[in-house]
Amino acid sequence: MNPEDLRADIPALDRTIYMNTGAAGPSPTRVVGAGEGCLERHEYEAPAEEGAYPAAFEVFDRTREAVANHLGATPEEIALTQSTTDGINRVAAALDWEAGDKVVRTDLEHSSGILPWKRLASRGVETEVVGTEGGRLDMDAMADAVQDAKLVCLSSLTWTHGTLLPVSEVVEMAHDAGALVLVDAVQCPGQMETDVTEWGADFVAGAGHKWLLGPFGAGFLHVSPGAEDHLEPAHIGYRSVEDPNAEEYAYEPGAHRLEVGTVSPVPYAGLREAIHLIEEIGYDTIEGRIERLTDRLKDGIEESDEARLLSPREYESGLVSFVVDDPEATVERLAEEGVRIRDLPYPDGVVRASVHVFNTEDDVDALVERI
Numbered sequence: 001m002n003p004e005d006l007r008a009d010i011p012a013l014d015r016t017i018y019m020n021t022g023a024a025g026p027s028p029t030r031v032v033g034a035g036e037g038c039l040e041r042h043e044y045e046a047p048a049e050e051g052a053y054p055a056a057f058e059v060f061d062r063t064r065e066a067v068a069n070h071l072g073a074t075p076e077e078i079a080l081t082q083s084t085t086d087g088i089n090r091v092a093a094a095l096d097w098e099a100g101d102k103v104v105r106t107d108l109e110h111s112s113g114i115l116p117w118k119r120l121a122s123r124g125v126e127t128e129v130v131g132t133e134g135g136r137l138d139m140d141a142m143a144d145a146v147q148d149a150k151l152v153c154l155s156s157l158t159w160t161h162g163t164l165l166p167v168s169e170v171v172e173m174a175h176d177a178g179a180l181v182l183v184d185a186v187q188c189p190g191q192m193e194t195d196v197t198e199w200g201a202d203f204v205a206g207a208g209h210k211w212l213l214g215p216f217g218a219g220f221l222h223v224s225p226g227a228e229d230h231l232e233p234a235h236i237g238y239r240s241v242e243d244p245n246a247e248e249y250a251y252e253p254g255a256h257r258l259e260v261g262t263v264s265p266v267p268y269a270g271l272r273e274a275i276h277l278i279e280e281i282g283y284d285t286i287e288g289r290i291e292r293l294t295d296r297l298k299d300g301i302e303e304s305d306e307a308r309l310l311s312p313r314e315y316e317s318g319l320v321s322f323v324v325d326d327p328e329a330t331v332e333r334l335a336e337e338g339v340r341i342r343d344l345p346y347p348d349g350v351v352r353a354s355v356h357v358f359n360t361e362d363d364v365d366a367l368v369e370r371i
């Protein structure tokens with residue numbers, strides 16, 4: 001599989017120039033076919049063979065293994081979720097909160113890293129927001145904030161600026177202060193090699209429907225060995241425990257205690273295929289192509305009188321944000337002209353293009369011309 005083969009296998013690209021993968025990636029036919037094949041087998045064949053539940057469990061097991069291998073983890077450290085937001089909420093709901101506990105987050109978190117802590121305010125949990133400048137974290141302010149924190153929540157890659165945050169450094173200072181760390185990593189896997197063990201975070205949430213080009217409904221949560229001891233899941237079901245029929249239940253070891261009950265195996269079959277496809281292309285190819293194309297896009301933005309680059313000029317990711325006069329009107333006009341990007345709720349006046357390995361120089365040039 002190479003970028004050209006991938007592009008030819010994504011039907012949505014026949015109708016539009018798609019540069020919004022940071023929101024949702026268009027799935028290739030191989031990925032959709034894997035999901036369809038799973039559905040047909042689960043509903044047509046499994047009932048007369050091994051049974052629907054064993055068939056689904058096999059998909060879950062194989063998908064956990066694929067996710068773990070892709071992220072440098074083990075299957076026991078991976079819980080299957082529906083999305084990044086779902087994974088973050090499972091952690092938030094499982095921690096033992098008391099009035100006066102504090103969560104620390106950055107001012108550039110997605111709503112999934114903001115709303116759970118707002119909800120906890122009714123229980124007396126406080127949130128401290130650490131500021132950033134140009135997508136860069138104020139490390140002195142973070143060092144002060146973590147000293148009395150219970151949990152630190154931050155993104156590995158900012159969705160607003162496309163900047164990489166120093167996750168390992170934050171984890172080290174948080175752990176030294178006795179705080180846990182939850183990372184929103186959804187913008188990384190699929191566009192750059194990601195080894196979650198290198199960060200050392202307690203929890204890492206992600207999903208397959210962005211840069212991995214998987215279907216909606218398949219997320220994952222990495223729980224570092226030992227971090228599950230801090231979790232008392234808010235929900236329980238036959239997938240959460242070692243033996244659902246035992247007189248006294250015992251949670252599954254590791255991350256699996258955060259899984260609950262019956263869900264469709266279909267999205268997870270699609271996610272597994274998406275991971276295999278990304279691995280076939282290889283991150284050397286993916287990152288090199290994204291870097292070349294983002295450099296070209298940034299050159300075009302800098303030469304434009306109608307836009308101002310917000311993301312760093314030097315390459316960090318495929319997310320390229322820039323300032324225009326009327327973001328909503330710009331995005332609507334570009335869509336009418338066959339180019340898909342998005343506007344952001346903050347900072348003010350910003351739109352964002354996402355450059356993936358299936359994009360081309362012609363895609364970039366078309367966006368620049370229309371800006």
